[in-house]
Amino acid sequence: MEESPVILVTAGYDHTIRMWDALKSTCTRTIPYTETQVNRMALSSDKHYLAVAGNPRVSLYDVFGTSEQPVLNLDGHKANVTAVEFTQDYKFLATSSEDKTIRWWDVYAGSCKRVLENGSMVNDLAIHPDSRQELIISCDQKGCVRVWGWKRQEVLCQVVPIPDVAIRSVAISPNGQLVVAGNNLGQMFVYRLIIDSSPQTGRTVELEPYISFDAHEGYRITRVLFSFNGFYLATCSSDHTAKLWRLTERVITASGGGREEVVQAGAEIVHTLAYHTRWVWDAAFSSDSGYLVTVSSDTRAALWDVSSGQRIREFRGHGKGVMCVALNDATG
Known part of the structure; x- marks a missing residue:
């Protein structure tokens, strides 16, 4: 496979990983993955490595290589791996994982450096965009959103929006200021991530409630993610749709006839992306935030224009449901 400015990869239940020419909608390379289904994938920022999460192994592939074999296998999880994410420097x-842990891996050494014990099946995670913060945000089957200091393996704060209602997916805004979480009832919860560091008290971390809204009322949210410019929020759902949202703030005059003004936050629907005929499991934005790719149990992937x-x-090309997608079209 020749080096390309656009790397688009899909995978799922048919035991194949497919790489695509995004402009021609043609499959350029197929990698067999016979061990299990593929749950999630991530591409390194330099486009050269693809991390594939299965059950219970994580495998790394050379995107521009010709071998069907992974260049590295990361073994340690005991059940389905539910999420995988590279640091920016890869x-x-x-x-x-569903084995109730989060693991922090050294890619070059090929070894696990930290194991975070969650106590409940972990459904998703997000790494804070500022590596100096050394933070991971996770969500689990018991409905808990946690902020971890991965280096010291400690929970710095946590919230439970609705007890025993599973949070399926979490994401953090590119500026590191907002955390979003979507649950099994179609509800979205948005928090301000407040990090306060002082010589006297040390670092404190808080998830402050910001807004909540029904994104896919009564249906499971399968994935949430921010666009790279932070302007859009995408949600995927079991209702066969994906939706694009814009988080808004407006200044209003407080009630009571006074002159005091307050900021009112909200969520505005931008587009409902209706094409798939079964569950929409995953999505990925282009680096310029102008396009979105969605994948579904209906075996198809779709490319959307975000503005329209x-x-x-x-x-x-997939023979069974497509569970995950990874996209890297960055040019710098």
């Missing part, structure tokens, strides 16, 4: 990986909400292309 030296480390974070993974979460129109479907531009579809990608067909």
Whole structure:
């Protein structure tokens, strides 16, 4: 496979990883993955490595290589790996699992450096964009959102929006200021991530409630993610749709006739992306935030224009449901 400015990868239940020419909707490379289904994938920022999360192994592939074999296997989880994410410098990986742990891996050494014991099945995670903070945000089957200091393996704060209602997915805004979480009832919860460091008290971390809203009322949210410019929030759901949202703030005059003004936060629907005929499991934004790729149990992937909400292309070739997608089209 020749080096390309656009790397688009899909995988799922048919035991194949497919790489696509995004402009022509043609599959350029197929890698067999016979061990299990593929749950999630991530591409390194330099585009050269693809991390594949299965059950219970994580495998790394050379994107521009020709071998069907992984260049590295990371063994340690005891159950389905539910999420995988590279650090920006692609030296480390974070993974979460149904075995109730989060693991922090040294990619170059090929070894696990930290194990965070969660006590409940972990459904998703996100790494704070500022590596100096050394933070991971996770969500679990018991409905808990946690902020971890991974280096010291400690929980710095946590919230439980609705007890025993599973949080399926979490994301953190590119500026590191907002955390979003979506649950099994179609509800979204948005928190301000407040980090306060002082010589006297040390560092304190807080998840402050910001807004909540029904994104896919009564249906499971399968994935949430911010666009790279932070302007859009995407949600995927079991209702066969993905939706694009804009988080808004407006200044209003407080009630009571006074002159005091307050900031009112909200969530505005931008587009409902209706094309898939079964669950939409995952999505990925382009680096310029102008496009979104969605994947579904209907075996298809779709490319959307974010500004218009129109479907531009579809990608067909998988024999079973497509569970995950990874996209890296960054040019710098």
